[in-house]
Amino acid sequence: MRFDIITVLPQLLKGPLDHSIVQRARDKGLIEVHVHDLRDFSSDKHRRVDDYAFGGDAGMVMCIEPIQKAISHLTAQREYDEIIYTSPDGKRFNQKEANRLATVKNLIILCGHYKGVDQRVRDHLVTCEISIGDYVLTGGELAAAVITDSVTRLLPGAISDETSALTDSFQDGLLAPPIYTRPAAYNEWKVPDILLSGHAAKIADWKHEESLKRTRMLRPDLLD
Secondary structure: OEEEEEEOOHHHHHHHHOOHHHHHHHHOOOOEEEEEEHHHHOOOOOOOOEEEOOOOOOOEEEOHHHHHHHHHHHHOOOOOOEEEEEEEEEEEOOHHHHHHHOOOOEEEEEEOEOOOEOHHHHHHOOOEEEEOOOOOOOEOHHHHHHHHHHHHOOOOOOOOOHHHHHOOOOOOOOOOOOOOOOOOEEOOEEOOHHHHOOOHHHHHHHHHHHHHHHHHHHOHHHHO
């Protein structure tokens, strides 16, 4: 799988993409991650990629020309399943969307910045807009890293125990149940007896009930 990330701050992505599961997946050849500096596609002698908004609104706006050039440069080389724009008013990113994106081959992620992008980018150049939450970040780089990490860990071979990703929170629409490890007793805090019973069916039932309980308490909206 290939990720092409277009950004005005490529240095912000070095940490998240060069460690842990994403780096291991790159080392295994499961994914390619290419970060492109949008300023390389600017025709301005100062490499500017933003300008003032028409209508007198506050804040700078990412210009359409360098974005169109960057996307055209990439799409001339291969087909892309999605061209994603990271925006606070995009579709909310969730596990279902991560699962969907994990089935495709090539993705472009355009990182928003400043006040946002010229609306013509949204109207004509991107195929999908994604938000990682109802808040505003300085730029879309962290959102791009979140999407890349979330999708990568779902790919076969990305994590050592592939079944682990299938039992994560949200995979079945519920929060994950409580988990425990050794020691079975610490001070006066004990692991529930059912988990030590070895009875697989009863343990599965307990986990499901605990998932329901946690979801009702912490995220009742998931049960709507």
